[in-house]
Amino acid sequence: NAGVTQTPKFRILKIGQSMTLQCTQDMNHNYMYWYRQDPGMGLKLIYYSVGAGITDKGEVPNGYNVSRSTTEDFPLRLELAAPSQTSVYFCASSYSSSGTGELFFGEGSRLTVL
Amino acid sequence: AQSVAQPEDQVNVAEGNPLTVKCTYSVSGNPYLFWYVQYPNRGLQFLLKYITGDNLVKGSYGFEAEFNKSQTSFHLKKPSALVSDSALYFCAVRTTSGTYKYIFGTGTRLKVLA
Numbered sequence: 001n002a003g004v005t006q007t008p009k010f011r012i013l014k015i016g017q018s019m020t021l022q023c024t025q026d027m028n029h030n031y032m033y034w035y036r037q038d039p040g041m042g043l044k045l046i047y048y049s050v051g052a053g054i055t056d057k058g059e060v061p062n063g064y065n066v067s068r069s070t071t072e073d074f075p076l077r078l079e080l081a082a083p084s085q086t087s088v089y090f091c092a093s094s095y096s097s098s099g100t101g102e103l104f105f106g107e108g109s110r111l112t113v114l
Numbered sequence: 115a116q117s118v119a120q121p122e123d124q125v126n127v128a129e130g131n132p133l134t135v136k137c138t139y140s141v142s143g144n145p146y147l148f149w150y151v152q153y154p155n156r157g158l159q160f161l162l163k164y165i166t167g168d169n170l171v172k173g174s175y176g177f178e179a180e181f182n183k184s185q186t187s188f189h190l191k192k193p194s195a196l197v198s199d200s201a202l203y204f205c206a207v208r209t210t211s212g213t214y215k216y217i218f219g220t221g222t223r224l225k226v227l228a
Contacts, residue, residue, distance in 0.1 A: 004157075033216070035218075040220060040221075041220060042204065042220040042221050043204070045215055045216075048214065048215065050214055090157055090158070092157075092158075100165045102160040102163055103148075103150075103158070103160065103206075103216060104160070105157035105158045105159070106157050107156060108155075108156070108157050
């Protein structure tokens, strides 16, 4: 099993450009998450999804959009990139509807906005 | 508001000595508690979790953690540290009611000195 796969691993954007971070998982997990990690700040939840067709905002959703058309895929869209979106982005998934399941993380996507 | 606190940004310990990485939480309802480890340029990896039952939980790589409800703590411990344990450690909590969100602490960098 590949687990959670994120692409690209690295990307440099200019201010105002847009892009999509891809995330796919092959574990048939219903729950998927996007986090950003900034130094000394831990992980902040951007968006999450409890199943195909269902998404909801996390702590820091501004400037981002998501969709969940299939169980496997949960892409994160950045519109009009800003320097404040320079960060490392992690996609994660979990399997438990009761909340007891741990998160499985991708390897991360490092984004720089110049 | 629900939160997780890791009061130490960095913990230094000599190889072979016991280590403790501290975590306290504030949530409504009963918590599910998790520890994750992150090695450089990698995603987070699950170490262990407390759901219910025995307050002492054993996990991967010889780590264990003790749930203390009265002190609202979930400290990570290991009897004998290895240089290879040097990494960034995150505590996370998920409540048994409400949303499907995991809340992360800011992380503690563990440095094991040879």
